[in-house]
Amino acid sequence: MATVIKSITNPKLRLEILTPQEVKRIHDATLQIIEKVGVRFPSKKALEIWAANGAKVDFEKNIVRAKPHLIEAALKKCPPAYPLAARDPGQDLPLDGNHVFVGTDGCGVEVLDIQTGQRRTSCLQDVADIARIADATEEVAFHWVPVSAQDQPPATRGLHEIKAIWENSTKHVQTESIYHAREAEAAIEMAAAIVGGRGKLRQRPVLSLMQCSAPPLGHDGGSLEAALLAAEVGIPTGFMTMAACLTTGPATLAGTLAVGNAEVIAGTALLELAYPGAPVFYAAAQTASDLRNGAYTGGGPEDFLFGAATNVLSDFYHIPLSMGSFATGAKEPNWQAGLENSLSTFMASIVMSDMLLGVGLLHGSRIWSYAQMMMDCEIFSIIRKVMEGIVVDEETLALDTITAVGPGGNFLARKHTLAHMREVFLPEFMDRRPYNEWESKKDDARDWALAKARNFLSAHQPEPLEPKLSAEMARIIAAAEKN
Amino acid sequence: MSNELFQKMAQSIIDGDSDAAVALAEQSVSSGLDPLQAISEGFVVGVNKVGESFAAGQAFLPELVMAGEAMKAAVATLEPEMKKRGSERIMLGKVVLATVEGDIHEIGKSLVGTMLSASGFQVFDLGVDVPTAKIIAKVREVDADMVGLSALLTTTMVKQKEVIDELDKQGLRKKVKVIVGGAPVTRDWVQKIEADGYSEDAIGAVAVAKGLVGA
Numbered sequence: 123m124a125t126v127i128k129s130i131t132n133p134k135l136r137l138e139i140l141t142p143q144e145v146k147r148i149h150d151a152t153l154q155i156i157e158k159v160g161v162r163f164p165s166k167k168a169l170e171i172w173a174a175n176g177a178k179v180d181f182e183k184n185i186v187r188a189k190p191h192l193i194e195a196a197l198k199k200c201p202p203a204y205p206l207a208a209r210d211p212g213q214d215l216p217l218d219g220n221h222v223f224v225g226t227d228g229c230g231v232e233v234l235d236i237q238t239g240q241r242r243t244s245c246l247q248d249v250a251d252i253a254r255i256a257d258a259t260e261e262v263a264f265h266w267v268p269v270s271a272q273d274q275p276p277a278t279r280g281l282h283e284i285k286a287i288w289e290n291s292t293k294h295v296q297t298e299s300i301y302h303a304r305e306a307e308a309a310i311e312m313a314a315a316i317v318g319g320r321g322k323l324r325q326r327p328v329l330s331l332m333q334c335s336a337p338p339l340g341h342d343g344g345s346l347e348a349a350l351l352a353a354e355v356g357i358p359t360g361f362m363t364m365a366a367c368l369t370t371g372p373a374t375l376a377g378t379l380a381v382g383n384a385e386v387i388a389g390t391a392l393l394e395l396a397y398p399g400a401p402v403f404y405a406a407a408q409t410a411s412d413l414r415n416g417a418y419t420g421g422g423p424e425d426f427l428f429g430a431a432t433n434v435l436s437d438f439y440h441i442p443l444s445m446g447s448f449a450t451g452a453k454e455p456n457w458q459a460g461l462e463n464s465l466s467t468f469m470a471s472i473v474m475s476d477m478l479l480g481v482g483l484l485h486g487s488r489i490w491s492y493a494q495m496m497m498d499c500e501i502f503s504i505i506r507k508v509m510e511g512i513v514v515d516e517e518t519l520a521l522d523t524i525t526a527v528g529p530g531g532n533f534l535a536r537k538h539t540l541a542h543m544r545e546v547f548l549p550e551f552m553d554r555r556p557y558n559e560w561e562s563k564k565d566d567a568r569d570w571a572l573a574k575a576r577n578f579l580s581a582h583q584p585e586p587l588e589p590k591l592s593a594e595m596a597r598i599i600a601a602a603e604k605n
Numbered sequence: 606m607s608n609e610l611f612q613k614m615a616q617s618i619i620d621g622d623s624d625a626a627v628a629l630a631e632q633s634v635s636s637g638l639d640p641l642q643a644i645s646e647g648f649v650v651g652v653n654k655v656g657e658s659f660a661a662g663q664a665f666l667p668e669l670v671m672a673g674e675a676m677k678a679a680v681a682t683l684e685p686e687m688k689k690r691g692s693e694r695i696m697l698g699k700v701v702l703a704t705v706e707g708d709i710h711e712i713g714k715s716l717v718g719t720m721l722s723a724s725g726f727q728v729f730d731l732g733v734d735v736p737t738a739k740i741i742a743k744v745r746e747v748d749a750d751m752v753g754l755s756a757l758l759t760t761t762m763v764k765q766k767e768v769i770d771e772l773d774k775q776g777l778r779k780k781v782k783v784i785v786g787g788a789p790v791t792r793d794w795v796q797k798i799e800a801d802g803y804s805e806d807a808i809g810a811v812a813v814a815k816g817l818v819g820a
Contacts, residue, residue: 164709231759231789243793270789276760301758336709343709368667369712413665415806416716418788488788 127213127293128260128503130222130471134511137472139430145438148380153190155339155384160185162340165347168392175395186388196391199398202440206264206358207326209316210292210585215263217358217403217442217476222509224502226256226495227449227480228266228298233490236576241489244269248490250286252482255492255575257291258582261499264294266332266480269490280305281599284312284329288595289587296444296477298332298362306331306348308602310355315594324356324401331359332405332444335385337370346392353393353400360444361389362405367424369411375427382408383435390441403476404436407446420451420486421462429470436475445475448498449487455494455568459484464501471505478502496571500551507547518542550574607638611647614679618651621671623678630682640683641692648679652723659808669808670716673723697725698750698818701743703735705756705764713786714755716807721753724811725820737768744772744781750818753810754800756787765790766798782817786810 140148155161163169164184173179175196177188203218215223233244236251248269256262267283274282280300287295300309313329314320323329331352333345341361352359363382365371371378390402410424411417419425429447436443447466452458470478481502482495512518523538533539551567553560610633617625626648633643655672658664680694687693700721704714711733722728729747731739744752752772756762765785772778782801785794795803802813 229759232791232793243791270759272759276763279760340709369716373667411666414659414662415808416666416713417806486788 125213125258126260127215127223127263128506129215129263130474130506130509131220133472133474133509134513135472135509137430137469139427139473140434145434148376148383148435149438151376151380152383152387153193155380156186156188156193156388157190158187159339159384160187161384161388162186162336163346163388163392164341164343167350168341168343168346171350171392171396188388188391192395193387193391196394197387197439197441199394199400200390200402200439200441201399203442204327204358204401206294206296206330207317207328208264208292208294209288209328209587211326213263213293215294219437219442219474219476221476222471222474222478222506223263223476224261224478224499225264225266225296225480226252226262226268227483227487228268229487230269230483230490231272231488233269234492236492236572236579243272244490245273246271246282246286249283250290251579252490252492252495253287253290254582254584255495255578256481257293257584258578259496259499261502262293262481264296264477265291267297267299268480268482270299275603277302278305278308278599278603281308281312281595281602284309285592285595285599288312288316288328289592290584292585294328294330296330296332298334300331301333301342301348302344303347303351304602304605306351308598310351310357311598312595313357314355315591315598320355327357327401329357330403331357333359333361333389335361335363335382335389337363337365337385338381339384341385341389346389349389349393350396353397353402356401358401358403359393360403360405361386362407362444362446364407364409364418364446366408366418367410368413369416371408375424375431378408378410379428379431379435382406382432387439390439403442403444404432404439405444405446406432407449407479408432418451418486420449421458421466422451425462426465426469429466429475430473433470433473433475442476444477444479445470447471447475447478448481448501449479449483450494451486453485453489455484455491455497455571459494460497460501463498464505467498467501468505468508471509492575493568493571496574497551497567500549500571504547504549610636610638611643611650614643614647615651615654618648618672618675618679619654621668621675623671623675626675626679627682630679634683634686639692640686640690641694643683644680644694648676652676666808669723670719673719676723677719696727697815697820699727699729699747700751700753700814701729701731701740701747701749702753703731703740703755704733705754705761705768706734706736707764708756708758708761709733710755710757710787713757713788713807714753717753717755717786717804717810720807720811721814724815726751726814737764737771740768741771741775741777744777749781751782751784751814753784753786753814756785757789759789762787762789762794765800769798769800784810784813784817 365382481498
C-alpha cells in the first residue's frame with residue numbers, strides 16, 4: 123500500500139525576507155565574484171566545457187572566470203519546474219514552486235540503535251531500516267541516503283546504499299553520497315533498470331543527484347564529473363553550498379550568501395552549458411561557524427535566515443531549491459533539537475523551498491535518531507498546518523452557530539463543530555495529559571516517537587522491488603566493484 | 606627601550622597585525638636584539654594573552670587564528686637571524702599535516718596547523734588530496750614526531766588507516782604519533798585504526814598533540 127505524501131501547498135503565510143533590490147545586489151555581487159575572483163573547477167572535462175564556451179580558464183590552477191552574460195544566458199536554460207519521479211508514480215513529487223516536500227537527512231556516520239539505544243557506527247542495514255520507516259510515514263516524501271553504509275567497500279558504497287533504499291521504499295531517491303564518475307555511471311544504470319532504459323530517465327527520473335561544493339568558491343572534481351553524467355541523461359542534479367560564516371564564508375550573512383551563490387550558480391551554469399535544459403536544482407545549507415571552536419553548528423538564527431533567504435535566490439533563477447533545515451546541532455533529542463528544527467523548517471517553508479533536508483539526524487547531521495526522525499516529521503506537520511493560515515469566510519466565521527450558542531453556552535455539541543473539528547491539529551508527541559497521568563509514567567515525546575518508529579519497522583511492508591530488478595542492481599554493483 | 610619594544614611585539618600579536626609584527630621583528634634584528642629573546646619576551650607574551658582571553662570566553666576563534674598568523678610571520682622574519690647566530694627555537698615537536706588522498710576539504714586541517722604552530726610545534730602542511738606515499742616520505746624527510754590526518758568523507762577516512770598501516774610496515778609507527786580528525790571521525794573509528802589521538806576541533810587538537818609529546 124503506497125503511503126499518501128503530505129506536502130505544504132497553497133500557503134496563506136508570506137514573508138519578504140529580501141527585497142527585489144537586495145536580491146539584485148546579491149546577484150550582481152555573485153556575478154562579480156565569478157568574473158573577477160573566479161571559481162575552482164578541478165576537472166579537466168569541466169574546464170574544457172568552460173573554455174569552449176568562452177570563459178577565461180586557468181588550467182593550471184583550475185580557476186574559471188566567466189562574464190556575467192555567459193552565466194545569465196546559461197541559467198536561462200534551466201527548466202523552472204519538473205517532477206521527481208518515484209518507483210510508484212502515485213508518489214511523484216512536482217517541483218513546481220507550490221509544494222514543499224521533506225526528505226530524510228543524510229550522510230550520518232553513527233546510529234542510535236532502534237532496539238538498544240546504543241550509539242554505534244552506521245551500516246547498510248541501517249540504510250534499509252530507515253528507508254522502510256520513511257516509506258511508512260506520510261511526511262517523508264523522498265530519501266537522502268540517511269547514514270553511510272560503512273560496512274560496504276568505499277568505492278561502491280553509494281550504490282549499495284541506493285539499492286537498499288529502493289528495496290525498501292517506493293519513494294524518490296536523491297543521493298548525496300555518490301561523487302565519482304564511475305559510481306555515478308553505475309547509479310544511472312541502476313535507475314535506468316527501474317524505468318526500463320536510460321532514454322526514459324528524463325521523463326521518469328527516479329533518482330536525483332546532490333553534490334556538495336567545496337566552499338569558499340570551489341567544487342570537487344569527482345562531484346563535477348558525476349553531476350555532468352547525470353545532467354546528460356536528464357537526472358535532476360543540484361549543487362549544495364554549505365558555506366559557513368567566519369570560516370568558509372565572510373562573517374556577514376549577505377557575503378556568505380554571495381559566496382555560496384557563486385558556487386551554486388557557476389556549477390549550475392556549467393551543467394546548462396554542457397546539456398542545455400538539463401533539470402537542475404539549487405541546494406544549500408549555509409550556517410555560521412561557532413565563534414569559539416569554528417564548528418559546524420547545524421542551527422541558530424543565522425541558519426534560520428539563510429533558510430528563508432536562499433529560496434528567494436533560487437526563485438530569482440527560476441530553479442527549484444533543496445534546502446537544509448532540521449539537522450540540529452543537539453547531541454540528543456532535546457530542547458535545542460526541537461527549537462532549531464522547528465525554526466529552521468518554518469523559515470525554509472514559509473518561502474516555499476521545494477525540498478527540505480531533512481529528518482532524523484543529530485549533532486550536525488552525524489548521529490541518526492529514530493525518535494528524532496519521528497518528532498521531525500511532526501514538526502513538519504505542525505508547520506504545514508500553520509502555513510495554511512486562517513481562512514476567513516461565511517462558513518469559518520460561523521455566525522449562525524455563535525448566535526445559536528449565545529453568551530455562556532459551549533460549542534461542543536454543534537453540527538458546525540462536528541464538521542470542522544478535524545481541522546484542529548492533533549499532535550502525537552505533545553504531552554497534553556493530566557499531570558497525574560504523566561507523573562505515574564514519566565514518559566514523553568521521545569518514548570512515543572521511538573515506539574512509533576519501532577512499530578513501523580516491524581509492521582510496515584513496503585511494496586517490494588521486483589527480484590529481477592534487485593538482481594540486476596546487484597549485477598551492476600558487482601561489475602562496478604571489479605573496475 | 607627594549608621593554609617598550611617587547612610590549613609592542615606582544616600587542617601586534619594580540620591585534621593579529623602581521624604587518625606590524627614583521628616590522629617589529631625587523632626592527633629587533635637591526636637593533637641587534639637576540640631573536641630568541643624577541644620571541645620569548647615579546648611575541649609569545651602576546652600569544653599567551655590571546656590564549657588566556659580565549660579561555661576566559663572574551664576572545665574568539667578568528668582572533669586566535671589572526672594571532673597565530675602574526676606569530677608565524679614574526680618568527681619567519683626572525684629565522685634568518687637565528688640561523689646566522691646558530692641559535693634554534695626549542696619546539697614541542699615536528700608535525701606533518703595532510704588531508705588524505707581523494708579528499709579536498711582543507712579548513713579543519715589548516716586551522717589545526719595554525720593552532721599547532723602558534724603553540725610551539727613545527728608544522729609541515731602538505732595540503733589536500735595527499736597520497737599516503739607522499740605523507741610517509743615527508744615524515745622521513747623531516748624526521749617527524751607526529752602526523753595529523755584529516756578526512757571529511759566516510760569514503761576517504763579509510764586512508765587514515767592506510768597511512769597508519771604504512772607507517773607500521775615501514776617500522777616508523779613506534780616513533781611517530783598519529784592524530785586524526787574530520788567530521789565523520791568518531792572515537793570508535795580512532796580505536797579501530799589505533800590512532801594515538803583525535804579531536805573534534807582545532808583547539809582540542811593542541812591539547813591532544815601536547816599530551817602526546819609530554820608537553
